[in-house]
Amino acid sequence: MGLGRFGSSIAGTLERLGQDVLAVEKDPDLVAQWSGRVALVEADATNPDALDQLGAREFPVAVVGVGSALEASVLITGNLVDIGIPQIWAKAISGEHARILQRIGAHHVVLPEADAGARVAHLVSGKLLDYIEVEDGFTVVKMRPPKETQGFTIAQSKIRTRYGVTVIGVKSPGRDFVFATPDTRISANDLVIVSGHADLLERFAARP
Template sequence: MVDAPQPGTRSTPGSKEPKRDAGVLVIGLGRFGSAIAATLERLGQDVLAVERDPQLVAQWAGRVPLVEADCTNPEALEQLGARDFPVAVVGVGSYLEASVLITGNLVDLGTPQIWAKAISAEHARILQRIGAHHVVLPEADAGSRVAHLVSGKLLDYIEVEDGFTVVKMRPPRETQGFTIAQSKIRERYGVTVIGVKSPGIEFVYAEPETRISANDLIIVSGHAELLERFASRP
């Protein structure tokens, strides 16, 4: 259960007013929300973080633009100008009731893009049903990614959507010393080499005449199952 909502907001010392109509509202400064807020600030994006825990507020004061408020209360969101932000991130995940209330409040405000953190598939379904545009399960996503990395020769793994994935890997032995056209990787395995990184040489986009050597790293795209099959080649 969450605490009873307290109306009103409080800006922390040194907080700055972000430009409206071009900023990101980040609600919740746990590990997920704080990483997003700090990264956006470092990239020069206009961001306003909102947190109701005084200890977290004190920890982040002066590091990111910050307001202390309880966003389960729709009046607090109105007071801090949430209606003017085109993008909002709900980083509150551990407290299901608070997560749902905050997301619902943003939906009621008509926020064009709502990103919300979920901690389970059931939580994600609830957030989607009430109107979150993008739902992220960071622990599940990270676990899936790490599982792919530790199970084979993959050095990096990014699932884009609907099974379409981009990986970084060492080239199978049968492709080493041959051009991409000679290896016929796409015809044989259904995946596409999109780039090659040789030691001491800048990354190059792959072309049919690009030759792959044993020490290269290759960037390959395709369906996850096909990529796993290709990566399992000796």
Template sequence: MDDLTRTGATGLGPLADDDRRDRGRRPDGPRAKGPKREAGILVVGLGRFGSAIAATLDRLGQDVLAVERDPDLVAQWSGRIPLVEADATNPEALEQVGARDFSVAVVGVGSYLEASVLITGNLVDMGTPQIWAKAISNEHARILQRIGAHHVVLPEADAGSRVAHLVSGKMLDYIEVEDGFTIVKMKPPRETQGFTIGQSKIRERYGVTVIGVKSPGIDFVYATPETRIAANDLLIVSGHAELLERFAARP
């Protein structure tokens, strides 16, 4: 099978006709040079991780192109997202799909370490401005970082850490931003219920900041000292992870 085979036209989503014909050329035909796609996103690999990213980006109207070498996955996603069948471990195949034109690339191949490293290395050699790569272990992540991936994601480790925080207290959602700074969605401790944020002195007593409050049937509102907290409200709170854990553990 050739390194590159374009799927049927129904799978091209928002791509223009000229661009379809251009990206549909096989490796033995020249690819016309076009302007650099400043916002284009290339997604390599259509496993659970890559397909979720590609499908979401396409639904949001982003200029996205997926690359997959498994014919079964290509058939599964054909007609649903812009898609090319190609072996991205081959730099010539990446050139043919126009990988240089994309400002962001996501390497969703994680289970096959050699393929993950080769694809990431190819994108680094092409000078892709932003490369996001999936890793399945800390060792895998270190390799990807050393060869030039700008952002490395460990989905299972991140999800496990997040779930551990959620099952241990009142937290309903948990996002660690960086260096321990975290944003959580949680139920309000009993001592804050019926009082305004100013009266509860949450910042002074617990070192965390209530960003907003969501009451049932009412739109989210940004919190002020006058915002009153009810028992059935949800709080959006930010701060250091340890301080948030203590606040969420309050009865």
């Protein structure tokens, strides 16, 4: 529901992944822009009758990509809750907006700008090359290995004992990614994938 930057990115990606997608957009300019690229209907999803005519209740998942128009976002989400969509993902632009969407029944609420801002802050502030917070502080990062781990196996470095984080895998230049074992040796040019609590990962990444 909604083909702005957020909604169109999701629709396009799902289409490439081979999923059956129906996009609903009321702006005729956006409809013209996306016509032929995804299955698309020009309709106003704030109107429950329009959703009935589209057969929306037959879909297992709905994504509300409308964010800046708060009233429309809430109305569309409420309509989807009323017809019993099993999974509703909704975009929010603020914490209060997110709380409203959760209260009316959205199963998953996404704050893309806040999430992207937090991720970039972690990347620009240290040695992390990529950063994904999964839930409740548990995080997965891609990083260069600290000097004290270079030339040693994971067991020899005692990374988990010393730092409380776990090396999941290692990518050496010109080689395939491998899942880490205690005998995996880390070199200076490797990329390592590490998991753990965000605070512990930041401390590990801050090592010289």
